[in-house]
Amino acid sequence: MYEFIKGTIEYVCPEYIVIENGGIGYQISTPNPFTFSPLFGQTTKIYTYQHVREDIIALYGFQLREERTLFKKLLGVSGIGPKGALAILAYGEPTQVIQAIENENEAFLIKFPGVGKKTARQMILDLKGKLQDIVPDYFPNLFNEGNIGNQENDTESLDEAILALKALGYSDKEIKKVSKELQQEKLTTDQYIKLALKKLMK
Template sequence: MYDYIKGIITRVTPEYITIEANGIGFQVYTPNPYAFHMTDSVQQVFIHHHVREDAELLMGFLSLEQRELFRKLITVSGIGPKGALAILASGIPSQVISAIEQEDEKFLVQFPGVGKKTARQMILDLKGKLADLFTEVDMPEDGDSLFALAENDSLAEAMLALEALGYSARETAKVKKVLEQEDMTTEDYMKRALQLLLKQQ
């Protein structure tokens, strides 16, 4: 129904962004809301319109390739929109695709909500269907986690975003300790936290 929306980003939260186009504010869920920035410049967000019995949701992506990988992921039994967003936020797409092609279940189970059964299903359903489409995918690494706001607002926002993706308080507490000594933007905190979370597995 929608291909993309061009407008101005008016709000960024740990779970979604608001993009205003023609006087309408669209609430759009994204893998990493902090990859978007509130400016007066018109930005383009690629859209997936997800319809279910109790809601209609808009999912937004920085690139067409990112959206198409999302659409492939949600065809897998056991992976819903939230799970697919978490995989896109946590994993470098080329690594995710490589893991599926090489049947690397150990890598795939690192993502929130992905157990051995789901990892096997991903391989069964998607192997051989991604490599040609995404040979050189370059997407941002995003993440999200829910912590109470601390002195470092950027770090706190990143922690809030990680839990929104499904990471546990125990998992995010470990990386929070490591990152407390750093001074970065929210987006950079998220990227670094996700790198650390994947190494913990």
């Protein structure tokens, strides 16, 4: 098990990032890869979780240990795999997720891709009262929101955001519902994703 990897961010795409350490490029899936865009080319520490199945070995990465802890707890719920757990963390509002579990708010939880009523109920049964070590204060806005994209890059940023939403499991129909509103904004890819997720969860 890798505790963390410290290296240079070499590549960011809608599904993963690549961090170079000792001449090796590690492909790491993260909740929202574009949160790492401001760190491109810089030395960064990423807390990792290695997921092993018969057909795959994958690395998942997080900016904070507490974020990884929540990911692992979500994986412990029957019906939630790594992709579903990443989609929940990509929402960027762990406080609301934890409150939904504590308040048994199934209607909120089923808005995440791949989470139906049965899985939402299982999340509540398995995690209610067991998330005390996940302190919301550990999830600040890690990068300031002032990096507004310029006009010539808006279309590219929006396209990348849409690809990232698809990678998280959102359907074309769901994305289409919010795309018109997104087109009215001039944002970075990361900001488009965050805005889209907030609208999708309403």
